[in-house]
Amino acid sequence: MNRKPFAITLDPDSSLANHTGSWRTMRPEYHDHLPPCNHACPAGENIQRWLYEAEEGKYEAAWRQIMEDNPLPAVHGRVCYHPCESACNRGQLDEAVNIHAVERFLGDEAIRQGWTVAPGAPTGKRVLVVGAGPSGLSAAYHLARFGHQVTIYEAGPQPGGMLRFGIPQYRLPRKILDAEIARILSMGVHLVLNRKVEDLEHDIQAGRFDATFLAIGAHLSKRIEIPGRDAGRILDALSFLKSVSSGEPPKLGRRVAIYGGGNTALDAARTAQRLGAEEAILIYRRDRAHMPAHESEVEEALEEGILTRWLRTIKHIEDSTLTVEEMVLDDQGKPQPTGRFETLEADTVILALGQEVDTSFLRKVPGLEISADGVIQVDETLMTGRPGVFAGGDMVPAERTVTVATGHGKKAARHIDAYLRGTRYVKPPSNPLATFDRLNTWYYTDADQSKQPLLALARRRESFDEVVGGLTEETALLEARRCLSCGTCFECDNCYGMCPDNAIIKRGPGQGYIIDYDYCKGCGLCAEECPCGAIDMVNERR
Amino acid sequence: MVTQRIKFYQTGTFTVGNRLLDEASRTVQSRMDRTNSLDSGHRACQGCGEALGARYALDAAMRAAQNQLVAVNATGCLEVFSSPYPESAWRIPWLHSLFGNAPAVASGVAAALRAKGRTDIRVIAQGGDGATVDIGFGCLSGMFERNDDVLYICYDNEAYMNTGVQRSGSTPPHAWTNTTQAVGPSPGNPPGVGKNLPRLAMAHGIPYVATASVADLHDLEAKVMKATPLRGARYIHIHVPCPLGWKADPAHTIKVARLAVESGLFPLFEAEYGQVTSRTPIRKQVPVERYLELQGRFAHLFGDPPNREAIASIQAIADANIQFFGLCESQKVSS
Numbered sequence: 001m002n003r004k005p006f007a008i009t010l011d012p013d014s015s016l017a018n019h020t021g022s023w024r025t026m027r028p029e030y031h032d033h034l035p036p037c038n039h040a041c042p043a044g045e046n047i048q049r050w051l052y053e054a055e056e057g058k059y060e061a062a063w064r065q066i067m068e069d070n071p072l073p074a075v076h077g078r079v080c081y082h083p084c085e086s087a088c089n090r091g092q093l094d095e096a097v098n099i100h101a102v103e104r105f106l107g108d109e110a111i112r113q114g115w116t117v118a119p120g121a122p123t124g125k126r127v128l129v130v131g132a133g134p135s136g137l138s139a140a141y142h143l144a145r146f147g148h149q150v151t152i153y154e155a156g157p158q159p160g161g162m163l164r165f166g167i168p169q170y171r172l173p174r175k176i177l178d179a180e181i182a183r184i185l186s187m188g189v190h191l192v193l194n195r196k197v198e199d200l201e202h203d204i205q206a207g208r209f210d211a212t213f214l215a216i217g218a219h220l221s222k223r224i225e226i227p228g229r230d231a232g233r234i235l236d237a238l239s240f241l242k243s244v245s246s247g248e249p250p251k252l253g254r255r256v257a258i259y260g261g262g263n264t265a266l267d268a269a270r271t272a273q274r275l276g277a278e279e280a281i282l283i284y285r286r287d288r289a290h291m292p293a294h295e296s297e298v299e300e301a302l303e304e305g306i307l308t309r310w311l312r313t314i315k316h317i318e319d320s321t322l323t324v325e326e327m328v329l330d331d332q333g334k335p336q337p338t339g340r341f342e343t344l345e346a347d348t349v350i351l352a353l354g355q356e357v358d359t360s361f362l363r364k365v366p367g368l369e370i371s372a373d374g375v376i377q378v379d380e381t382l383m384t385g386r387p388g389v390f391a392g393g394d395m396v397p398a399e400r401t402v403t404v405a406t407g408h409g410k411k412a413a414r415h416i417d418a419y420l421r422g423t424r425y426v427k428p429p430s431n432p433l434a435t436f437d438r439l440n441t442w443y444y445t446d447a448d449q450s451k452q453p454l455l456a457l458a459r460r461r462e463s464f465d466e467v468v469g470g471l472t473e474e475t476a477l478l479e480a481r482r483c484l485s486c487g488t489c490f491e492c493d494n495c496y497g498m499c500p501d502n503a504i505i506k507r508g509p510g511q512g513y514i515i516d517y518d519y520c521k522g523c524g525l526c527a528e529e530c531p532c533g534a535i536d537m538v539n540e541r542r
Numbered sequence: 543m544v545t546q547r548i549k550f551y552q553t554g555t556f557t558v559g560n561r562l563l564d565e566a567s568r569t570v571q572s573r574m575d576r577t578n579s580l581d582s583g584h585r586a587c588q589g590c591g592e593a594l595g596a597r598y599a600l601d602a603a604m605r606a607a608q609n610q611l612v613a614v615n616a617t618g619c620l621e622v623f624s625s626p627y628p629e630s631a632w633r634i635p636w637l638h639s640l641f642g643n644a645p646a647v648a649s650g651v652a653a654a655l656r657a658k659g660r661t662d663i664r665v666i667a668q669g670g671d672g673a674t675v676d677i678g679f680g681c682l683s684g685m686f687e688r689n690d691d692v693l694y695i696c697y698d699n700e701a702y703m704n705t706g707v708q709r710s711g712s713t714p715p716h717a718w719t720n721t722t723q724a725v726g727p728s729p730g731n732p733p734g735v736g737k738n739l740p741r742l743a744m745a746h747g748i749p750y751v752a753t754a755s756v757a758d759l760h761d762l763e764a765k766v767m768k769a770t771p772l773r774g775a776r777y778i779h780i781h782v783p784c785p786l787g788w789k790a791d792p793a794h795t796i797k798v799a800r801l802a803v804e805s806g807l808f809p810l811f812e813a814e815y816g817q818v819t820s821r822t823p824i825r826k827q828v829p830v831e832r833y834l835e836l837q838g839r840f841a842h843l844f845g846d847p848p849n850r851e852a853i854a855s856i857q858a859i860a861d862a863n864i865q866f867f868g869l870c871e872s873q874k875v876s877s
Contacts, residue, residue: 004628015583015624015631023588055562442800443556481562493559497571497759498796500593502582506574509561519582523589523785524793531557537793 020501024522026537028495028515033434033487033533037084037099042399043070043138043407047084047099048488054102054480060115062480063106067117070406071141072134072180074111075163077104078172078468080403081294089436089486095449097482098471105476111179119187120147125420128153128209130197133161134402135215135393137184138409139416143213144187146417151207152189155196161217162394163402165242166264168271169464200365200389211388211416214362214376215409218355218394228317237268237352244271253347255279257322259314260352261291266301268350273304273461281307281346283314285327285335300467304460309344311335320347357395365389371397381415381425382408390416434487438533443494447482450475489513489534495526555760569759570602570767577604577633579613584631585623589792591782591799592620592670592697595756599695599780600634600666602763606770607664611635612651616644616669616678619704619784620697642677644669645685648692656691664770665691671698671712675739686746686775693769693776696739699784707787711737714807715859716852717839719787724842733855743777744813750776751813756783757800761810761822781808789838801833806860809867821867830857 035048053062066073088096125148129136132154140150221236256272261284269280287310316323322344327335367385369377376391392408394400418425453469496506503520527535559572579600586593612635615621624631648667674696702708709719715733718724722731743751754762769776785792802808810822834840843849
């Protein structure tokens with residue numbers, strides 16, 4: 001202690017001898033929490049992180065962050081049903097961040113700029129991927145990044161699977177799909193087209209493959225028996241969409257009825273209208289609220305003038321006359337017949353009742369288990385009962401979306417890589433969820449969502465031009481900046497600025513902060529005023 | 543005070559820092575090289591609003607004065623917790639004399655500097671509401687009248703906290719203090735007494751008067767940086783919650799201050815030569831209950847049944863402020 005006469009000049013900063021941290025009963029700690037968007041993403045993207053990069057205009061860095069998890073950003077920015085946005089905390093404040101629109105901007109920018117990803121150092125291992133849909137392409141990409149030599153056998157004449165043959169061009173222009181597939185193939189992935197696998201064991205032996213990933217999707221349309229005589233034209237939705245995509249659209253006639261309530265039914269209805277059908281009528285056994293189709297697609301279809309007959313099942317078809325029965329929903333939301341019938345006219349009926357997996361070529365594979373509903377059984381590593389053979393996408397039990405399939409591709413690639421190295425991939429534990437109540441929303445500026453432009457209705461009804469437009473660089477930047485960065489420090493300096501005891505040390509851009517526990521009194525101001533909820537107060541251990 | 547609000551940015555300019563803003567537009571507090579005029583190791587309570595307000599104001603003044611600054615401190619919490627013998631938490635030239643004479647001492651410092659021809663050194667006098675509104679008011683009024691070249695900053699925590707929470711001329715109506723107990727027919731501080739010092743300062747016609755809050759750092763810094771280089775008598779009144787005397791959670795210091803502003807109970811404005819020249823609009827207006835219910839000193843208003851009459855009279859004060867200063871008029875924000 002310094003010895004000075006009383007009431008005389010004291011040395012500056014001599015208070016540092018007084019360690020006020022000893023007063024503390026609670027201590028603040030920086031803990032990142034899992035943003036709800038990341039939590040909801042079936043492809044496991046770190047959305048908060050790539051929005052953070054995009055906010056600063058670092059578009060390439062943002063795109064590379066997406067590419068850590070998903071090799072098809074321009075595709076997903078268009079066709080993913082963005083569960084991230086349903087989970088987005090900003091939705092409880094004003095409107096969710098338009099995440100998919102920013103992703104699409106970044107994906108398109110990458111195509112414009114010709115950004116590429118390098119494959120990993122060669123491991124000498126060979127992997128067979130069966131099917132060039134989103135799941136197979138995703139697996140091939142990630143396996144190539146691990147350095148494995150990948151060969152894809154695709155039964156069709158072109159790669160893309162459902163992306164090409166199931167999703168109409170007005171939702172996903174082919175030049176975008178082609179560009180993203182070409183980028184994967186440029187990493188040294190070997191694609192063999194028109195190569196159907198009939199005998200898997202034989203192909204594995206003959207190709208000297210060390211592991212296999214099956215991702216053939218679900219391409220068989222479900223059928224139902226509808227009684228009738230001299231029934232008019234009946235098509236299944238997938239074959240219909242596939243023939244349109246292949247440039248050989250069938251003749252439909254003036255009135256087209258589509259039977260089903262899923263996304264494929266809507267795609268078929270909208271496509272039929274674009275091909276010149278004067279009326280496209282959707283017939284569904286439940287009502288709009290119970291349709292499995294995504295809300296935005298239903299809205300777009302209704303805008304385009306698609307007609308609907310909710311609560312109807314087709315009972316009988318004779319020539320071009322459909323007899324339909326009216327249904328009511330019971331307490332469980334299940335449709336029940338009423339005994340009331342009516343008739344409709346349709347030149348063509350398109351059945352969109354769901355899809356099944358064509359597992360015929362797998363029956364002979366030893367150990368491989370196929371369940372009663374026709375999907376392949378896999379363990380938590382996506383490996384089938386046959387060691388070294390993995391499966392993912394629509395052919396395994398899961399929600400059937402492009403993004404789930406893409407996520408399976410990444411997951412399978414990680415487990416295949418571990419399998420080939422004789423180890424096991426263990427997913428790192430996730431942080432606890434960053435819930436809305438952790439946020440201090442006072443600090444966020446009010447900002448309306450940036451909307452994507454829509455093609456004029458008249459042109460939508462008669463052309464296959466893309467319906468939804470992209471954001472400009474300016475609007476994409478503003479949209480990225482609407483991110484609340486839930487649970488993840490974005491260096492706003494609130495803790496540093498608001499500590500009454502200067503007990504928070506700022507380390508500089510990108511370096512975050514540390515707490516000086518010699519002086520922190522544990523008041524909790526920093527945790528209370530942290531906008532994104534990245535600080536926890538925990539009991540002091542004594 | 544109109545500070546630039548950056549629209550569309552992730553957090554606008556409401557947070558202390560913002561990596562998307564250029565350096566010049568960020569706050570002094572967000573800078574790694576801020577002065578830290580009042581440093582760690584001081585003995586203020588957990589979550590002290592006054593310690594925070596003093597660092598905010600003095601760091602901004604140091605930057606505005608290019609580090610040529612002298613601060614004179616009245617007796618009070620700020621003086622006691624920052625300089626218990628033999629320690630000092632100050633990193634600026636700082637002196638303390640008596641409870642009631644800080645404005646007079648500062649006037650003397652300013653006169654001495656003028657005599658020495660040191661026009662570059664700025665003088666700040668500071669104290670709590672007790673020293674300013676009550677004990678030192680005579681000296682302060684004189685300093686204003688002579689238009690001495692001093693910036694006086696009052697950190698208003700609405701009672702004598704250092705000596706154990708006694709009522710001051712700045713204690714709001716109905717608030718509990720140790721000398722205005724929550725008993726009898728009109729519990730707490732009786733309504734209709736006390737002084738509004740910012741308006742008293744305005745009545746002196748001095749060059750600059752402003753109010754500020756620890757809850758709005760950008761506004762506070764802009765006012766201090768504007769006032770520091772001005773010549774003549776200047777006065778800034780800063781609202782600083784006291785967790786101890788207000789019986790509030792130390793973690794809620796900023797929140798409570800923010801609700802005082804957003805309810806209209808603590809209007810933020812600037813005045814020059816006796817005329818109001820700007821006001822900071824309320825962003826999201828809240829009823830006064832939201833402010834009162836976080837503080838134990840108003841707990842007796844929320845008993846069973848609640849004292850609706852008293853709450854309504856406090857709401858009337860907020861409404862009058864909003865009306866008088868035009869706090870809810872929408873103001874164009876620059877994008």
